[in-house]
Amino acid sequence: MTTSKLFDTINLGRMYLSHRMVMAPMTRFRADGAHVPLPMVKEYYEQRADVPSTLIITEATSISPQAGFTNVPGIYNQAQIAAWRQVTDTVHARGSYIYLQLWALGCAADAEVLNAQCYGLVSNSPSPLGGDSPILRELADAEIRQYISDGGHDSKGEVFSALSRHYT
DSSP states (O other), X not given: OOOOGXXXXXXXXXXXESSSOEEOOOOOOOBOTTOOBOHHHHHHHHHHTOSTTOEEEEEEEESSGGGOOTTOOBOSSHHHHHHHHHHHHHHHHTTOEEEEEEEEOGGGSOHHHHHHTTOOOEESSSOOOSTTOOXXXXXXXXXXXXXXXXXXXXXXXXXXXXXXXXXX
């Protein structure tokens, strides 16, 4: 009988992983109204880092206030960064790695949430998702550059093992 490679160690860049399973990102809606991760987020990721040298990818995390979704964590102000630092310090103390999944929703954002915050529903093109989807405003070049800048802020890279970008 052969042993599955799933349980073999692997080097991934500067990370040494004790197995080849990765915890995939999940949207959990465990942030307060200011998009600061709640204390339960630290406990959740601590439990998943129980096996040393595990790679975890966080839940989708908004890069800016224009995200357009409630109770999703953000990473664009000091309170959010401080809360995530508690999470990452705990995961790293257990000997595991944690990637931050950066999220820019674009056309998939909740139009009602955006309207309540005086932001518009934008995307890389004015094409709606389909069906009864609202009409989108195409991003201007300067806005695209701002999204790129928001998703690459240095303080995010100092807190997490690495970054993963998920933009729609």
